[in-house]
Amino acid sequence: MLLGLAIAAAATTLSAQQRPAAPPSPLAPDPNIKTLVSRLDLEKYKATIKGLTQFGDRRQGTKRNRDAVDWIEAQLKSYGCANVERIVYQYTTRPPQGGGGQGRGGQKPPDPIIASGEVREGPGGSRYRGTTRRTGVNNDPMLQPDEKLRALNTEPATDGERQEVYCTKVGATRPDEMYIVAGHMDGHGWGEAANDDGSGTALVMELARIFSMPDVVTDRSIRFALWNNEETGTNGARAYIEQRQALQGKENPPGSGRYPEPKWLGMIQHDMMMWDHGMPRADGTWNPEQRPEADVNIEFQSTAKKADEAMKLAFHFRYANEIYATDYPAAVGPHMTNTDSGPFMDIVPAISLRENERGMHTGAGWNPTWHQPIDVYKTFSDKDFRLGLNAAQTTFAGVAQLTNARLK
Ligand SMILES: [Zn+2]
Numbered sequence: 001m002l003l004g005l006a007i008a009a010a011a012t013t014l015s016a017q018q019r020p021a022a023p024p025s026p027l028a029p030d031p032n033i034k035t036l037v038s039r040l041d042l043e044k045y046k047a048t049i050k051g052l053t054q055f056g057d058r059r060q061g062t063k064r065n066r067d068a069v070d071w072i073e074a075q076l077k078s079y080g081c082a083n084v085e086r087i088v089y090q091y092t093t094r095p096p097q098g099g100g101g102q103g104r105g106g107q108k109p110p111d112p113i114i115a116s117g118e119v120r121e122g123p124g125g126s127r128y129r130g131t132t133r134r135t136g137v138n139n140d141p142m143l144q145p146d147e148k149l150r151a152l153n154t155e156p157a158t159d160g161e162r163q164e165v166y167c168t169k170v171g172a173t174r175p176d177e178m179y180i181v182a183g184h185m186d187g188h189g190w191g192e193a194a195n196d197d198g199s200g201t202a203l204v205m206e207l208a209r210i211f212s213m214p215d216v217v218t219d220r221s222i223r224f225a226l227w228n229n230e231e232t233g234t235n236g237a238r239a240y241i242e243q244r245q246a247l248q249g250k251e252n253p254p255g256s257g258r259y260p261e262p263k264w265l266g267m268i269q270h271d272m273m274m275w276d277h278g279m280p281r282a283d284g285t286w287n288p289e290q291r292p293e294a295d296v297n298i299e300f301q302s303t304a305k306k307a308d309e310a311m312k313l314a315f316h317f318r319y320a321n322e323i324y325a326t327d328y329p330a331a332v333g334p335h336m337t338n339t340d341s342g343p344f345m346d347i348v349p350a351i352s353l354r355e356n357e358r359g360m361h362t363g364a365g366w367n368p369t370w371h372q373p374i375d376v377y378k379t380f381s382d383k384d385f386r387l388g389l390n391a392a393q394t395t396f397a398g399v400a401q402l403t404n405a406r407l408k
Contacts, residue, residue, distance in 0.1 A: 029323050032406040037324045037393050039210045042382065045389050048202035051075070052185070053192035053377045056149060060186040060229045061091065061157030068185055072205065072226050073165045079209040081167035081224065089239035091162045091229055124301065124337025126359020131280045133365030137189055137231075144190040144373040153190050164228040164236045169211045171221040171262075171403065176249050178221035178262035179399055181207055182237075183270040184230030184340055191375035195355075195367070195384075198377075200270030201226055203392045210396065211405070218403035221262045227340045230271070237340035245347065266313050266402070267350040268395055269341035273388035274380055275367045276355045286368050290383035295329045296321060296391045297357045299336035304345035310336075313349045317398040321390070324397035328390040335359045353391050 052058070055068035069086075076084050120128045144150040164185070171177065183200030187193025208224040210216065229235035247261035276294035277287040298317050300310035314332045321330035330353075336342070337358050341350040356362045362370065369375040399405070 027323055030401075033324065033397055033400045035407060036210060036216065036400060036405060037396050039213075040206060040389060040392050040396060042385060042389050044209075045202055045206055045392065046385050048075070048205050049194055049198045049385070049388075050377055052198040052201055053194050056152040057187045057189055057191055057193045057375075058185060059153070059157055059188045060162060060232060061159065062155045064152060064155065065186055065228065066163070069163055069165055069226075069228065072185060072201070075205055076165065076167045076208055076224070079205075079212045080214070081208045081212040082170055084165065084167040086163045086165050087236070087240050087243060088161060088163050089236070089243070090160065091232065091235055092159045093157070093232070122359040122363045124299075124335035124359040125303065126335045126337075126357065126363065128360055128364045130364075131282055131284070133280050133284060133368075135363065135365050135370060137371040138373055139190075141190055146376070149192065149376070150190065162228050162236065162239075164226060164240070166223055166225040166240075167208060167212075168224070168262075169208075169216075169218055169222040169403075171219050172217050174220045175257065176221075176251070176259040176262050177265050178223050179265050179402055180223045180225055180267045180344075181270075181395060181399060182225040182227060182267065182340060184228070184236070185226040186228050186231055186236075187375070188231050189371035189375060190373045191369070192377055193375055194377045194380060195274050195369055195375050196272045196371065197230070197270070199273035199355075199388045203270050203273055203388060203395065206392055207396055207399070211399075215408045216405060217408055218400075218405045220265070220403040221259070222399060222403055223262070230340055234340050234343050237343050241343055241347070264344075264348040267341050267344040267348055268313075268317070268399070269339050269350070269352040270354075270391065270395070271339040271352055271358075272355050272362065272367065272370070273353070273391045274355055274384040275369060276387055278366065279361075280365055280368075286366075290381065290387060294355075294383075294387050295331050296325070296387070296394055297333060297354045297361070298330050298351055298394075299333045299354065299357060300349075300351050301336040301342070301345050302334040304336075304350065306345060306347070306349045307334075309349035310345065310351055314351045316402070317351065317353070317394055320398035320401060321394040325390045325393045328387055330394055333357050353395060355387060355391075
């Protein structure tokens with residue numbers, strides 16, 4: 001008590017002139033970035049998700065998936081996003097491997113609670129606690145009550161050629177370096193893949209739209225990538241790495257000032273952005289409403305070769321959220337897993353943004369729509385869509401800072 005008083009007394013003896021100037025508040029927004037972030041709009045974000053749901057669950061290896069790639073490409077072109085390009089690769093189904101998790105179809109839909117109170121190991125180094133529910137991929141068409149949607153989702157996947165699309169904001173002074181902003185456009189489960197991963201795909205498309213506006217300048221480049229084949233094991237992201245890793249930072253043709261594959265500075269993945277309703281209740285039911293304390297979960301993987309840099313990148317986005325997101329905060333965790341940032345994480349700092357932590361939340365059955373027939377647009381409320389919009393604000397602001405984005 002006495003000591004505290006003494007310190008307080010000493011502090012007051014420092015006059016205003018003796019004190020060093022206060023550093024700028026870390027919470028002060030950059031007016032340029034604030035203006036740009038305000039161009040993100042809930043109704044536009046919803047409309048882009050709605051547009052993606054016209055192709056059903058967008059299962060890889062089907063016409064509905066190819067049609068969705070064409071549609072995404074047309075949108076990116078309409079935004080004026082530069083150099084819209086495709087990766088072409090082959091996909092062959094691997095023979096089924098044992099075990100559960102998010103494997104291929106044939107698994108039962110979620111059934112009543114399977115554990116309560118015990119701590120179990122989850123994916124990515126996570127721990128399950130409290131009430132958990134079984135997860136899996138619905139493969140039963142009859143669980144989709146909407147006959148039109150059921151018919152749309154009927155064609156099965158066929159092995160063969162696959163394509164995925166990306167476009168690029170070319171940096172004004174550092175076109176040879178880029179951040180990759182990504183989501184996966186394929187889905188499954190006989191719904192509309194509205195949340196998994198229409199919500200992440202639409203987020204990436206919305207960022208591409210705004211960064212491509214003619215009055216926006218960045219120093220560094222930004223690539224917007226919509227991976228295919230995530231649900232079969234991140235095959236689309238792996239194909240990209242295989243085909244393009246060695247091209248990084250090379251000017252082509254020499255002397256042209258063009259860099260078809262800028263050097264990778266970071267990879268920011270978005271996978272399931274809208275549903276944070278909390279843990280299943282003790283009776284196995286879920287809160288039907290977004291919980292008020294919902295947040296954006298930013299994850300890096302502590303076992304990655306680039307873990308330290310990825311952790312810094314994750315906190316960079318968390319700070320961006322504090323300054324620029326309008327409704328929901330962000331949290332950082334060390335157990336990123338099961339998404340397209342995984343194949344990048346030993347090469348470049350890689351993080352994922354999600355509605356929940358993939359391990360201890362999603363893996364424990366916190367999202368009843370996951371890979372299920374109810375992952376359709378109409379399941380989600382504006383509070384859900386708004387969480388996705390806040391993730392978009394977070395990534396937009398974080399990337400805008402990293403690339404020095406500004407208005408002309
Ligand atoms: Zn996903």
